[in-house]
Amino acid sequence: xxxxxxxxxxxxxxxxxxxxxxxxxxxxxxxxxxxxxxxxxxxxxxxxxxxxxxxxxxxxxxxxxxxxxxxxxxxxxxxxxxxxxxxxxxxxxxxxxxxxxxxxxxxxxxxxxxxxxxxxxxxxxxxxxxxxxxxxxxxxxxxxxxxxxxxxxxxxx
Numbered sequence: 001x002x003x004x005x006x007x008x009x010x011x012x013x014x015x016x017x018x019x020x021x022x023x024x025x026x027x028x029x030x031x032x033x034x035x036x037x038x039x040x041x042x043x044x045x046x047x048x049x050x051x052x053x054x055x056x057x058x059x060x061x062x063x064x065x066x067x068x069x070x071x072x073x074x075x076x077x078x079x080x081x082x083x084x085x086x087x088x089x090x091x092x093x094x095x096x097x098x099x100x101x102x103x104x105x106x107x108x109x110x111x112x113x114x115x116x117x118x119x120x121x122x123x124x125x126x127x128x129x130x131x132x133x134x135x136x137x138x139x140x141x142x143x144x145x146x147x148x149x150x151x152x153x154x155x156x157x
Contacts, residue, residue, distance in 0.1 A: 012041050016079045022069040027061035030077045049144050052124040056142045059117035060090035068092025086144045093137040
């Protein structure tokens with residue numbers, strides 16, 4: 001008799017949350033710690049979602065430092081792995097500089113040196129949004145779907 005096993009994530013589920021200084025060093029540290037957490041959860045470096053998460057965290061952290069910085073206030077990175085979805089949220093305390101949402105990004109000018117970060121997020125994330133943060137600020141959320149391994153039939157003797 002052959003039965004099918006339910007697909008399982010190749011990794012553990014969990015949550016990571018950390019505040020970082022609103023500096024370039026803080027953004028770099030956020031990206032590095034996010035990669036360490038992905039490895040801890042068992043997401044291999046060889047999965048496309050690992051590379052996508054690195055870029056998304058890096059771009060959102062850089063945006064929080066560049067466009068969301070308020071003197072003396074940190075930004076926060078939260079990653080949650082659950083139900084084959086990696087959610088990445090980067091929050092800052094600057095309310096008035098809200099980025100455009102999904103589907104409304106204007107391409108940068110041809111020779112512009114900036115303006116491509118959220119376009120990368122939009123291209124890599126399966127879903128993303130910009131939300132108000134309570135009590136103050138905003139959160140940019142991106143979700144990456146993690147492909148489940150193929151279901152292999154089990155045979156019974």
